[in-house]
Amino acid sequence: MIKTPLDEWIAGKIGVEPGVLSKNAIFSYQIAQLQKTITLAKDKSAFYRKTLAMIDPGKITDFVRFAELPFTFPQDIAENPHAFVCTSQREIERIVSLQSSGTTGAPKRLFFTKEDQELTIDFFDYGMRNLVGPRDRVLILLPWELPGSVGDLLGIALKRMGAVPIPFGPVYNTADAISCALHNRTDAMVGIPTHVLRMARHQEGEKLRNRINSVLLTTDYVPQAISEAVANRWGCSVFNHYGMTEMGLGGGVQCSALLDYHLREADLYFEIIDPETRKCVPDGEYGEVVFTTLTRNGMPLIRYRTGDISRFLPDPCPCGSVLRRMEVVQGRISGRKKIANSDFSIIDLDEALFKHNAVLDYRCRIEEKNGQEHLNVLIKATETNSVDPQEITDILRTIPAVQKGLTVGILVVNISTHWADIPISKGTSKRKIEDLRLAKQ
Ligand SMILES: [Zn+2]
Incomplete structure (x- = not known):
């Protein structure tokens, strides 16, 4: 392995000899960088000048003290993004607007300097070495046309390591994407989970079998069922990447053990907190992922609440890394639902539905009618295989909450396979369950 x-990358960044990197060396570096980040933010950002007014950066000498600092919420950025900017507007190279789930509906705007973008390229360069080498030809199935977009930065990183980027973009035409992969003799690809699944399950997708060595799935939660389907179809290794724009796109990536993420620890400090008590949880326990930027100048973020659920694993990774292990993200806190008074989430649906070899994508809506909960599932099936609604209902019965609801008669499951005009999930937006019950409360 x-x-x-x-x-090796982190050793170089924090200034220790490769081979002697230790957890303590990383922790000392992170504390020093946290102090620098707090100093910069208090000095230059209108938001942190206010929220950190009482904080003396020199006194943040360990992570326990750091964990006393207030959080930054997505809503804070949506309300006044300029209050976070620590450089002059002239130095801002790229601005990204993200749809916010907050109540105001205002988009979150994120600002990056050229140096901030360079940090991302450098991470992509080393992170991609997990799965590709020099001269490998890598199909980029992510937005790439705008300078500074994720696909653009990834392309620069791949060129830097001697690989050949083949920019294509999100997969809106599956046959075209497959033909581009074949024509360009692609060795590896990077894409959105459901988009790559469409290629793997397309009738032409078989032609890529034993031609693709590795695939990196990114931007959305990656269902295990999709990773397995792609790996089995093409006979390749499927890696997961974790990141969000707020992190500077990249956050962590699986190693060849294909278990948990190793994190971008020289640029980001991660915590897992209990969203109720707001305290850090011990390693091994699930909670919300919170991160702080350690090297960003344009728009540093301190204790940013991601809304993602994961945990740190205490045992070392079989690959021998000294870096922390964070489990593959287990969905979002806002994605936790209840049906038939039992826990239920999009992950349950993903793992059940994507196992069916004709399912490409789906939409799910929960509503309440005449005292019963209705679980409406719309399936996008492959062109060559149809799906039997009864078969899908049987698959959904493997989810305990669904089984319970159907057994006691408080849940109705409606399956439709008339996908019609529902568009393919776009770009970097995360898929979610539409819950119409909330609107009534
Ligand atoms: Zn590892």
Whole structure:
């Protein structure tokens, strides 16, 4: 098993000899960078000048003290993004607007300097070494046309490591994407989970079998069922990447053990907190992922609440890395639902539905009618295989909450396969369950 290349990269970034990187060396570096970040933010950002007014950066000498600092919420950025900017507007190279789930509906805007973008390219360069080498031809199935977009930065990183980027963009035409992969003799690809699944399950997708060595799935929660389907169809390794625009796109990536993420620890400090008590949880316990930027100048973020659920694993990774292990993200806190008074989430649906070899995508809506809960599932099936609604209902019965609701008669399951005009999930937006019951409360 190959050790994650992130160890060597982080050793270089924090100034220790490769091979002698230790957890303590990383922690000392992170504390020093946290102090710098707090100093910069208090000095230059109108938001942090106010929220950190009482904080003396020199006194943040360990992570326990750091964990006393207030959080930053997505809503804070949506309300006044300029209050976070620490440089002059002239130095801002790229601005990204993200749809916010907050009540105001205002988009979140994120600002990056050229140096901030360089940090992302550098991470992509080393992170991609987990799965590709020099001269490998890599199909980029992400937005790439705008300078500074994720696909653009990834392309620069791949060129830097000697690989060949083949920019294509999100997969809106599956046959075209497959033909582009074949024509360009692609060795690897990076894309959105459901988009890559469409290629793997397309009738032409078989032609890529034993031609693709590795796939990186990114931007959305990656269902295990999709990773397995793609790996089995093409005979390739499927890696997960975790990141969000707020992190500077990249956050962590699986190593060859294909278990948990190794994190971008020289640029980001991660915590897992209990969203109720707001305290850090011990390693091994699930909670909300919170991160702080350690090296960003344009718009540093301190204790940013991601809304994603995961945990740190206490045991070392089999690859021999000294970096922390964070489990593959287990969905979002806002994605936790109840049906038939039992826990239910999009992950349950993903893992059940994507196992069916004709399912490409789906939409799910929960509503309440005449005292019963209705679970409406719309299935997008492959062109060559049809799906039997009864078969889908049987699959959904493997989810305990669905089984319970159907058994006691408080849940109705409606399956439709008339996908019609529902568009393919776009770009970097995360899929979610539409819950119409909330609107009534
Ligand atoms: Zn590892």
